[in-house]
Amino acid sequence: MEKKKINHYETANIAVNAVIFIIKDQKLWVYLSTREKAPFQNLLELPGGLLQPKETAEITLARKLKDITGVKNHFFQQFHTFTNPNRDPRSRIISIGFIALLAYDKVSNLKDFHQIDALPKLAFDHKEIIDRAIKYLKLNIDSQFVDQLMPNSFPLNDLQIVYEVIEGKKLDNRNFRKKILNSGLIQKAKIVQKNVNHRPASLYQFIKS
Amino acid sequence: MEKKKINHYETANIAVNAVIFIIKDQKLWVYLSTREKAPFQNLLELPGGLLQPKETAEITLARKLKDITGVKNHFFQQFHTFTNPNRDPRSRIISIGFIALLAYDKVSNLKDFHQIDALPKLAFDHKEIIDRAIKYLKLNIDSQFVDQLMPNSFPLNDLQIVYEVIEGKKLDNRNFRKKILNSGLIQKAKIVQKNVNHRPASLYQFIKS
């Protein structure tokens, strides 16, 4: 008896994965959690999850991010979709990769963040996802991205460090200040830095349009 | 009797769609074909197809592009994945969107190309896919992209037109020539334009690295 071949195309689960970046101590850090189940048990992995019926990838991701960080209204952006048929040994799951950017002062617990230049072996293709996310971040660095990585108000030198970390090079302090102040993107906040054992900095904030 | 809920996640087919651009007559054109079956019968749609088992999206796309244009080794690039659960009325199909760029002299039949500023109603969410592809193209315009859109050798003024169409503005001829010649990206070809009823142009080509 011959079974009619209705459909020789593949069906798959659809996953999202978030590469959540923060900048702290002049380094880029990414959120990872430990897998409790096989496959890749005890290895670190990116947060993510499968799309439920009626969900877009963006809705699934917003739901997941809120669960993970407790922050509402995360900033995130698609950067690539990973479709290698063997990327999950259990079954075919394609993953839509997002970057999510977060100011470190919004993170209540930093222990799940890992420096991107000292990552151990990761589950699945998550190393590849992170590598591509970093490439995307460096290539698309702009004030909208940097805004997300900064606290509400900040010294100019902290802003400079964020640019330096992402661009991977030192910037001239005087030139940086000149440029950023002339850009019209930021303004002086009404408060000043306190409790530092050096000259307190003026604090600035991004002008929300 | 209660049915055990094994999996409340969605499975879906995975499609790729290609937004194939050419530039001709100082306009941007996109490849579309007419749907022969419902849904959206007789409307125009983007080329694409479903992933087969063991195929990555990139492999599926390369296969499809070769079928459509006859060209091997197409240049293409992912730009966005579309996951609206209602984007296909038959079942859940998510689509990975690619741009593909092609020199118009490689196209044997131009009848399936449509000017992007005069598109009729399209099938599915394909209008949205094209809009996003155009945005991506404009935002990421670089010499690698432009190279794909040019014939092997070309007059500088044709190159200028390609930049003008993508950027959506006129460029100064002298400044354009100065800049592009100083960039080190192109070199004079050994041949010269023929059979034109005006002064024949020197032809140039991109230096393949």
Added chain:
DNA sequence: GCAAAAGTGTTGTCATTACACCCATGA
């Protein structure tokens, strides 16, 4: 000789780079 597109230089403005010292605070 006319139509059509190819090709060519100079000047002003603005953005970017390079570079080194004094300032305000807490301990």
Added chain:
DNA sequence: TCATGGGTGTAATGACAACACTTTTGC
């Protein structure tokens, strides 16, 4: 008073913008 990071100006260079006429070919 010392340690720590905050904060400042000027000059040289390079990139980009504005601008109009001559050249070469086919018909």
